[in-house]
Amino acid sequence: MKRSTGKDRSVTRTWRPATQAVRAGTWRSEQGETSEALFLTSGFSYDNAETAEARFRGEDPGMTYSRLQNPTVAMLEERIAVMDGAEACRVQATGMAAMTTALLCQLSAGDHVVAARAAFGSCRWLVDQLLPRFGIATTTIDARDNAAWEAAIRPNTKVFFFETPANPTMDIVDLAFVCGLAKSRGITTVVDNAFCTAALQRPIEYGADVVAYSATKLMDGQGRVLAGAVTGSEEFINSVLLPFQRNTGPNLSPFNAWVVLKGLETLDLRVKRQSENALAVGRFLEGRVPRISHPGLPSHPQHNLAMQQMDACGSIFSFEVEDREQAFAVLNALTLIDISNNIGDSRSLMCHNASTTHYSVSAEARAEMGVSEGMLRINVGLEDPQDVIDDLDQALAAAGL
Numbered sequence: 001m002k003r004s005t006g007k008d009r010s011v012t013r014t015w016r017p018a019t020q021a022v023r024a025g026t027w028r029s030e031q032g033e034t035s036e037a038l039f040l041t042s043g044f045s046y047d048n049a050e051t052a053e054a055r056f057r058g059e060d061p062g063m064t065y066s067r068l069q070n071p072t073v074a075m076l077e078e079r080i081a082v083m084d085g086a087e088a089c090r091v092q093a094t095g096m097a098a099m100t101t102a103l104l105c106q107l108s109a110g111d112h113v114v115a116a117r118a119a120f121g122s123c124r125w126l127v128d129q130l131l132p133r134f135g136i137a138t139t140t141i142d143a144r145d146n147a148a149w150e151a152a153i154r155p156n157t158k159v160f161f162f163e164t165p166a167n168p169t170m171d172i173v174d175l176a177f178v179c180g181l182a183k184s185r186g187i188t189t190v191v192d193n194a195f196c197t198a199a200l201q202r203p204i205e206y207g208a209d210v211v212a213y214s215a216t217k218l219m220d221g222q223g224r225v226l227a228g229a230v231t232g233s234e235e236f237i238n239s240v241l242l243p244f245q246r247n248t249g250p251n252l253s254p255f256n257a258w259v260v261l262k263g264l265e266t267l268d269l270r271v272k273r274q275s276e277n278a279l280a281v282g283r284f285l286e287g288r289v290p291r292i293s294h295p296g297l298p299s300h301p302q303h304n305l306a307m308q309q310m311d312a313c314g315s316i317f318s319f320e321v322e323d324r325e326q327a328f329a330v331l332n333a334l335t336l337i338d339i340s341n342n343i344g345d346s347r348s349l350m351c352h353n354a355s356t357t358h359y360s361v362s363a364e365a366r367a368e369m370g371v372s373e374g375m376l377r378i379n380v381g382l383e384d385p386q387d388v389i390d391d392l393d394q395a396l397a398a399a400g401l
């Protein structure tokens with residue numbers, strides 16, 4: 001196996017993002033294949049016993065076992081690291097495996113975590129339910145409020161954990177401020193960048209230490225596989241995360257890694273077009289629905305900050321109708337857009353978060369983070385935006401809007 005283009009990472013790092021998404025991290029076997037090879041193998045064999053010994057000693061760079069290394073998985077890891085501007089990356093079986101690994105690998109009993117209260121339901125479960133069971137204290141705050149981050153810090157605060165934009169409220173966190181504050185206090189920031197990917201937002205440029213992904217969403221982008229990724233410094237990934245991952249095994253299968261590699265080839269194209277489409281759909285909905293939370297529209301209270309940090313608004317936003325009954329009526333009248341809780345797909349998808357993605361979050365926590373009974377979240381896909389608008393137009397009318 002050898003690198004196909006850009007002899008080493010110092011070259012791929014100078015490429016522009018769209019080029020990196022197609023080519024970074026590509027290794028070729030002696031066959032010279034153009035598309036990345038799929039190494040669907042759990043183990044590797046050795047020419048002799050001495051080579052096996054040398055590989056386990058780390059003196060021979062070859063591979064030993066796919067929980068430890070796999071060529072297809074390694075290609076994906078290198079591509080994501082380069083795109084993020086990170087020194088290193090490891091991929092996991094799902095976005096939640098990535099979040100759990102990124103947090104548990106560095107936390108111990110007695111530590112304290114400050115987290116954004118507006119977050120994906122399972123991320124809230126980690127913070128509210130899992131970490132406290134292991135003696136890790138957690139505080140959830142309104143992450144839009146810079147002063148709230150500072151006020152929540154305790155002497156034992158080890159990690160700041162948040163997503164921006166947040167799922168599904170579209171709250172924006174000030175990356176430069178929060179990452180800068182963390183750095184000045186020796187706290188590690190873990191940013192869930194699933195809604196943007198490196199194609200729209202690179203938190204490491206703002207001083208983030210660790211970036212975690214659900215690659216299920218925009219990276220695959222076609223609703224096929226579950227996948228996750230964590231990027232950061234060589235020191236964090238190799239010395240802190242890797243021992244945890246190798247010994248607990250939340251690994252991504254080579255097949256799913258290969259599918260995500262194929263997804264990344266079109267990432268730049270898709271997120272830009274989907275952002276344009278989402279802006280058109282948002283403009284249509286504004287004024288037609290009681291409330292809309294869309295980072296690309298000036299009506300979003302943090303529109304300027306969002307547009308500073310993000311290259312485009314992304315494919316996802318939320319809006320509100322009166323109540324759960326009206327939200328269900330809108331969903332049930334859709335003819336093109338699917339009722340689905342997935343996001344980042346090239347298909348337009350819509351869901352009622354309070355009864356699906358945030359079902360496991362208590363009603364009080366939902367109210368506090370702003371997930372109302374009338375909230376609907378939409379992922380705008382690659383269809384002609386006018387067809388999406390026409391579908392919403394008739395569905396809203398059917399629901400009395």
Ligand SMILES: *Cc1c(COP(=O)(O)O)cnc(C)c1O
Nearest residue numbers: 094095096120167194214216227
């Ligand atoms: C979907 C999602 C996750 C979880 O990812 P999976 O791949 O479904 O495990 C985590 N964070 C955010 C913001 C998400 O949207």
